[in-house]
Amino acid sequence: MRFLAVLSLLSGFSLPAAAQPVLFPALSGDAEAPVVNVYSSLDVPLATPMITGFQAANPDVAVRYEDMLTGEIYDRIVKETDAGEKTADFAFSSAMDLQVKLSNDGYAQRSDLPMSGRWPAWANWRNTAYALTFEPAVFVYHKPSFIDEKPPSTRAEFVHYLKRQGSAVFGKIGTYDIERSGVGFLFMARDQEQFGDIWSVIQAMGAAGVKLYSTSSAILERVSDGRFVLGYNILGSYAADWASRHPDVGIVLPRDYTVVMSRIGLVPQAAASPDLGRRYLEFFMSKEGQTIMARELQIPAVSPDVAGTNTASTMREMLGAQLRPVPVSPGLMVYLDQVKRARLIARWNEVLRLQ
16 A cells, blocks of 8 residues: 555564663774663664664764663653662653653753754654654554455544444454553543544444454454454554565555654653763754664654655655644643543443443
8 A cells, every 4th residue: 555655664662571781882992982871662673773873973972772661761760860870861762651751750851952943843842852753553454354345544434344344343353452552542542532433433343342452463463364354543663564574464544533653752860971862862853863763763754854755744745634643742641640541441441341
């Protein structure tokens, strides 16, 4: 499909098990070179092209890279800061709510950089927390199951398809378990904000015997082999990676609206070397860094200075107002409110059970 090139991402949203820090020595060969300490939820193989690019531009800097779970990044920065210790110089995480909470609660410092003024307003919270990627939620489908008809491309069409097919697709629909999947909860919360009739979609999926999973791969595996015919609200990074390797997986960006999430970068308030952290963030935001993001990491870039496939600029040209990026703002912390979270999950479970 024509959007596949735009979505041709590697599965960088995975939450890997905690790993030992990896040191990338300075290219200058100086064993005493300053070291920028990075906490990141992007695993080392995916991060390496960006680190390589940064060091090519900064040969006098070594990089100490710690691949961590998103919750661990937040906990480490808070714990180390509160203990009066130094923490990471740069933090990069897909947990938008936790990154914004760090910024809002004083655990991140302002970074006024050359691209700050040109960065999209929705992607910049007070020059403190910056969205650095542009990743949509998509429908996925089993292509052989749609030889004689088009797959749903809006939520209304999704509901109509499930009702029309009835028992023929019962138990063959998959989506995230919002109690166990952070991105699944984020997408559902945004659905509730964007679509007044979202509960009719959940109700229809419940009636169709929807299966819930905490990972994208579990859903995509079942779509690729035909056990599932549809997957709802799947992160595009996983979907496009699977589609590139499994030709029976198709992707649709919903025409009514497409939620877009981002990974956020910031410099912690208690950074050991905040100037190095800002240099790392500056490279992430530079034309060179964003080009590496789009072309080598294959994760869509945010920068207005970068065009071509895998960029926000191109997606906006193609899709316009259909795209609904999640703003980097304190509004994200609503999703951390335990009462509101519990209320949304309870309603979700109730609507699914009523079928």
